[in-house]
Amino acid sequence: MKSMNTANKSTRFFPSHTHHTTTFCTRSHQIAALAIVVTTFFLTRLFDQSLGTCSSSYQNTFPDVNRQYEGVVRFGDSGGWPKRGYGTQLNLKIYVYDENEIEGLKLLLYGREGKISPEACIKGQWGTQVKIHRLLLQSRFRTRKKEEADLFFVPTYVKCVRMMGGLNDKEINQTYVKVLGQMRYFRLSGGRDHIFVFPSGAGAHLFKAWATYLNRSIILTPEGDRTDKRGTSAFNTWKDVIIPGNVDDGMTANGARLVDPLPLSKRKYLANFLGRAQGKVGRLQLIELAKQFPDKLESPELKFSGPDKLGRVGYFKHLQNAKFCLAPRGESSWTLRFYESFFVECVPVILSDQVELPFQNVVDYTHVSIKWPSTQIGPELLDYLESIPDKDIEDMIAQGRKIRCLWIYAPESESCSAFTGIMWELQKKVRQFHQSTETFWLHNGSIVNRNLVEFSKWKPPMPLP
Numbered sequence: 001m002k003s004m005n006t007a008n009k010s011t012r013f014f015p016s017h018t019h020h021t022t023t024f025c026t027r028s029h030q031i032a033a034l035a036i037v038v039t040t041f042f043l044t045r046l047f048d049q050s051l052g053t054c055s056s057s058y059q060n061t062f063p064d065v066n067r068q069y070e071g072v073v074r075f076g077d078s079g080g081w082p083k084r085g086y087g088t089q090l091n092l093k094i095y096v097y098d099e100n101e102i103e104g105l106k107l108l109l110y111g112r113e114g115k116i117s118p119e120a121c122i123k124g125q126w127g128t129q130v131k132i133h134r135l136l137l138q139s140r141f142r143t144r145k146k147e148e149a150d151l152f153f154v155p156t157y158v159k160c161v162r163m164m165g166g167l168n169d170k171e172i173n174q175t176y177v178k179v180l181g182q183m184r185y186f187r188l189s190g191g192r193d194h195i196f197v198f199p200s201g202a203g204a205h206l207f208k209a210w211a212t213y214l215n216r217s218i219i220l221t222p223e224g225d226r227t228d229k230r231g232t233s234a235f236n237t238w239k240d241v242i243i244p245g246n247v248d249d250g251m252t253a254n255g256a257r258l259v260d261p262l263p264l265s266k267r268k269y270l271a272n273f274l275g276r277a278q279g280k281v282g283r284l285q286l287i288e289l290a291k292q293f294p295d296k297l298e299s300p301e302l303k304f305s306g307p308d309k310l311g312r313v314g315y316f317k318h319l320q321n322a323k324f325c326l327a328p329r330g331e332s333s334w335t336l337r338f339y340e341s342f343f344v345e346c347v348p349v350i351l352s353d354q355v356e357l358p359f360q361n362v363v364d365y366t367h368v369s370i371k372w373p374s375t376q377i378g379p380e381l382l383d384y385l386e387s388i389p390d391k392d393i394e395d396m397i398a399q400g401r402k403i404r405c406l407w408i409y410a411p412e413s414e415s416c417s418a419f420t421g422i423m424w425e426l427q428k429k430v431r432q433f434h435q436s437t438e439t440f441w442l443h444n445g446s447i448v449n450r451n452l453v454e455f456s457k458w459k460p461p462m463p464l465p
């Protein structure tokens, strides 16, 4: 355990009343314990009783830091870090903006005529924009009081609204700016404690002026990269959260699935690539490779419209018929096929160099997938995959089976789900204190704006950057 070795060093950073030779926990112990807890939590869905006294004293001795703005961090007697934001259990309060409370929010949810249906928006790979909102509305972490909220969720279904013609880019941009200008708390923190979901490869670019308004906010997106069409990536490793794409409910259901996995021996192909070329180099190379080695690599021409349109079942029947499912980049780095692979139980092979994967604090992706350089797509890839013994493939599939619950947007009652994973990530973003360039404070804790108006008297529209 690497972090244990640095234990003595880390105690120095804390105004500790204790000497480091005592048996109290250092921050490194706590973080190590936390890592164990989280990993154990996800992988076995059980809390391990053998965590020892270190983590339990951590849990019991820490004072609850005052939730109000006048609260100041008090380090624990053992010189530790406060429970808030880093706890061993989820302890979050998230305010979800109501569609009627902010003028314009409904446009971002249902389009200019209010006709875009959430039931349509919840389907498909971008369904996360609706699912996360709905799960939060039902969540025990939801608060209805803004004063006590750690974080604020701004619900919008803009990817879907735009796809269905409910708003154009210009309208989306203007509406966002109008909506944000009405949010006092957004102004207070400069957006730092506000959460937005952008469910597609475009990420926050769906809102043209995101870089001015949302560049401090917490963005939930499956896309960790967007370099092929724009100069800047809208994803920032340290403040944003990668979320899994939305896999078809028919495959993630507990009971009967659309398609059940085949035994390895029954699979016809070594590997497959399902998808359109979209003019992308890697994909074109795979289609070429499939022509050269049709017995090993399947890359059928898929019809996504017309009379021979491939249905959901047909799609998954193709996907399940190989040991390895190749997941090259398309319009952007993330691909839904990576997540789908876990439900037909093929080993995903990522051919997308810039990809970012969710929950890297708990999942070691080397156990469940392969990432191969996109510059080496050719016969050497097939040779390599062919050299992997079935036993190793079975092992990877078995490990994948254990963690795939993390890709499912299941109700909060499930201890392992995409939603729980996201809550853990968000908990790390919680701050005791919020400020922005336009926030000031006085000797008595009063928060004021540039004109020395007290926070409670700030009136919309609030000036934005």
Ligand SMILES: *[C@@H]1O[C@H](CO)[C@@H](O)[C@H](O)[C@H]1NC(C)=O
Pocket: 170, 173, 174, 177, 208, 209
């Ligand atoms: C977005 O809208 C704001 C406010 O209306 C405007 O100032 C800005 O120029 C727009 N940005 C883009 C890229 O359209």
Ligand SMILES: *[C@@H]1O[C@H](CO)[C@@H](O)[C@H](O)[C@H]1NC(C)=O
Pocket: 211, 212, 213, 215, 216, 465
């Ligand atoms: C964030 O937005 C502010 C205000 O427009 C701007 O000054 C700053 O450069 C932006 N930062 C990034 C990283 O884009």
Ligand SMILES: *[C@@H]1O[C@H](CO)[C@@H](O)[C@H](O)[C@H]1NC(C)=O
Pocket: 442, 444, 445, 446
């Ligand atoms: C804090 O001090 C300012 C300036 O003296 C005053 O206007 C304000 O009412 C005070 N706030 C509180 C909560 O007492």
